Amino acid sequence: MWYLQTSPCDKGEKMLKMWYSFLLCLLSLQLDANPGLKVRITQKGLDYGRRIGMELLKQAILKETFPSWTGQESFSFVKVNYKISGLRINAVDFPETSASFIPGTGISLSVARASATISADWRMKAWLLSRDQGGITVSISGLFMAVVFEVSRDSTGRLSMLVHNCQLIINSIKVKLNEGSSWVYSFLSGYLEKTIKTKLDKNLCLNIKYKIQMMDAQLRKLKVLSQIDAFAQIDYSLVSSPTVFKSHINLDLKGTVYPVGNHTDPPFVPAPFALPNQGDSMLYLGVSNYFLKSASLAYYRAGVFNITISQELATSFNLTTAIFNDFVPQIAVYYITAHPVLLKLMATSPPAVSLQADGCSLQITGCVDVFVVLPNSTIQYIFTGNLTASTRANLTVTKQKLIISLLLKRLQFSLLHSIASFSEQVSLVENFLSYALQSVVIPVINDKLGKGFPLPNLAHTILIRPVIKINQGHLVISTDVHYKQKGGGDEDLHSHS
Ligand SMILES: *[C@@H]1O[C@H](CO)[C@@H](O)[C@H](O)[C@H]1NC(C)=O
Ligand SMILES: *[C@@H]1O[C@H](CO)[C@@H](O)[C@H](O)[C@H]1NC(C)=O
Ligand SMILES: *[C@@H]1O[C@H](CO)[C@@H](O)[C@H](O)[C@H]1NC(C)=O
Ligand SMILES: *[C@@H]1O[C@H](CO)[C@@H](O)[C@H](O)[C@H]1NC(C)=O
Ligand SMILES: *[C@@H]1O[C@H](CO)[C@@H](O)[C@H](O)[C@H]1NC(C)=O
Ligand SMILES: *[C@@H]1O[C@H](CO)[C@@H](O)[C@H](O)[C@H]1NC(C)=O
Numbered sequence: 001m002w003y004l005q006t007s008p009c010d011k012g013e014k015m016l017k018m019w020y021s022f023l024l025c026l027l028s029l030q031l032d033a034n035p036g037l038k039v040r041i042t043q044k045g046l047d048y049g050r051r052i053g054m055e056l057l058k059q060a061i062l063k064e065t066f067p068s069w070t071g072q073e074s075f076s077f078v079k080v081n082y083k084i085s086g087l088r089i090n091a092v093d094f095p096e097t098s099a100s101f102i103p104g105t106g107i108s109l110s111v112a113r114a115s116a117t118i119s120a121d122w123r124m125k126a127w128l129l130s131r132d133q134g135g136i137t138v139s140i141s142g143l144f145m146a147v148v149f150e151v152s153r154d155s156t157g158r159l160s161m162l163v164h165n166c167q168l169i170i171n172s173i174k175v176k177l178n179e180g181s182s183w184v185y186s187f188l189s190g191y192l193e194k195t196i197k198t199k200l201d202k203n204l205c206l207n208i209k210y211k212i213q214m215m216d217a218q219l220r221k222l223k224v225l226s227q228i229d230a231f232a233q234i235d236y237s238l239v240s241s242p243t244v245f246k247s248h249i250n251l252d253l254k255g256t257v258y259p260v261g262n263h264t265d266p267p268f269v270p271a272p273f274a275l276p277n278q279g280d281s282m283l284y285l286g287v288s289n290y291f292l293k294s295a296s297l298a299y300y301r302a303g304v305f306n307i308t309i310s311q312e313l314a315t316s317f318n319l320t321t322a323i324f325n326d327f328v329p330q331i332a333v334y335y336i337t338a339h340p341v342l343l344k345l346m347a348t349s350p351p352a353v354s355l356q357a358d359g360c361s362l363q364i365t366g367c368v369d370v371f372v373v374l375p376n377s378t379i380q381y382i383f384t385g386n387l388t389a390s391t392r393a394n395l396t397v398t399k400q401k402l403i404i405s406l407l408l409k410r411l412q413f414s415l416l417h418s419i420a421s422f423s424e425q426v427s428l429v430e431n432f433l434s435y436a437l438q439s440v441v442i443p444v445i446n447d448k449l450g451k452g453f454p455l456p457n458l459a460h461t462i463l464i465r466p467v468i469k470i471n472q473g474h475l476v477i478s479t480d481v482h483y484k485q486k487g488g489g490d491e492d493l494h495s496h497s
Helices: 009-028 042-065 182-221 289-301 321-327 421-451
Strands: 037-042 071-075 078-093 094-100 108-125 132-153 159-177 226-227 234-236 246-252 256-259 283-288 307-309 341-347 352-356 360-374 379-398 401-418 461-471 472-483
Touching: 009 421, 037 042, 042 094, 042 108, 042 472, 071 182, 078 182, 094 307, 108 182, 159 182, 234 289, 256 289, 283 289, 289 352, 307 421, 321 421, 341 379, 341 421, 352 461, 360 401, 379 421, 379 461, 379 472, 401 421
Parallel strands: none
Antiparallel strands: 037 246, 037 283, 071 078, 078 108, 094 108, 108 132, 132 159, 226 234, 234 256, 283 472, 307 341, 341 360, 352 360, 360 379, 379 401, 461 472
């Protein structure tokens, strides 16, 4: 009754508060983060998943074991004690299955005209009758089942799945006795047909719900952070609930690359981008400029672009003061006998990534310090300059990973400071540095990037014929997938749809 006591003024304040929280709600909706990575599964992908799924289900059903059961029934005023054991499913067939997307909800899977053959041993004892036993075959046919799975995002950004609806219709259950009298036959067939139907009606949907709950628990355990190498990790958490359309499902992932151990978000956010409206591949992966930019920042912070070239590293040329004879005699005069030279290269800002329709490029700005190592191991400074290396990034997908390798296009060098002035020879120094970068530095960076970025992927699947298309601001990888059965078998599962 407290509201009766509030003055009109308080009421106004309450309204204002409500209005504020309403605005905040709207605002937070608009602030919903854009994804750095997008995954789309098409109808083609869903159909492949269904084929594999049904085949796996078949294998699982055939391997399933069942407890035996005993009981007592009255039959024509006679008490019968019986035991059914050794229950096994000998054959199962799913001639008609289909899977489709249900916009706004999830995925529907239906099975029609399914059949199964079950065999078991029976044993019974009735008053005034001797013990009897034998085998039975149960044929189930015309089984129709429809299950709707709801997909969502849990509070930790993982995919969650639950059974929204499950329907089961069984048309026929027939029991055949391999031996036994007609009395036993009429008792067992009537009793078993009813019992099996009740058991299936009661348990099949429950069982599926339970299995999906187990799967959901597995999904919740999936790591949303994927380790790339010693330097960086990717955050694959969902930024919003999966969106289901008639022809596909979209998953929006955070797609931020962090330096290992520091999950401070980068000082920039993803720009919105869209995947193409195509359905001829099973899977479309959209990689934003943001993803690559955060990777560049992470690797920069990890010091991947800081490289010191020494004589040991420079295997294709002799990195000694003798090289100065060729282009900076003003420096060479200081060193009559050859001494080792050190080139210390440092990136001074995170390399700038650019995705354009004609390709991906990376511009590394930094500086170089050149030193001579004297016989008593003292390091003597010679000169410093600024560097801008323009590289083209070659993107390939190998083994479920996006691999980036750099190719030097152009190097610009400007002298900042030197022990001897040599402004006339700057372009010669630039040529030499360009050669050193191409032959030593870029291979070292490529080696560090060589582990590649693991792409979001399902367990035991490999990407088939992935194609990369680079657009302004993002790239799209379209690919089919292939399921590899546990245990290393590479062959496709033989299945019919
Ligand atoms: C993580 O990185 C941010 C940005 O560079 C920095 O400000 C912060 O101090 C770092 N935190 C740790 C624990 O290293
Ligand atoms: C890279 O080198 C520069 C200059 O020596 C240094 O300031 C910076 O801390 C280095 N970065 C890392 C991550 O080691
Ligand atoms: C470097 O110099 C040494 C002798 O000073 C020579 O034996 C070697 O072949 C040279 N290496 C290259 C790659 O030029
Ligand atoms: C190393 O040798 C150089 C030149 O010979 C000399 O100037 C310097 O003082 C020496 N340094 C040490 C630590 O001996
Ligand atoms: C060299 O690079 C630094 C840092 O990127 C920049 O501040 C400076 O202006 C550059 N100097 C020249 C001469 O280009
Ligand atoms: C890009 O990388 C692939 C695989 O490593 C290689 O075959 C191809 O030649 C490279 N392309 C360029 C332009 O370097």
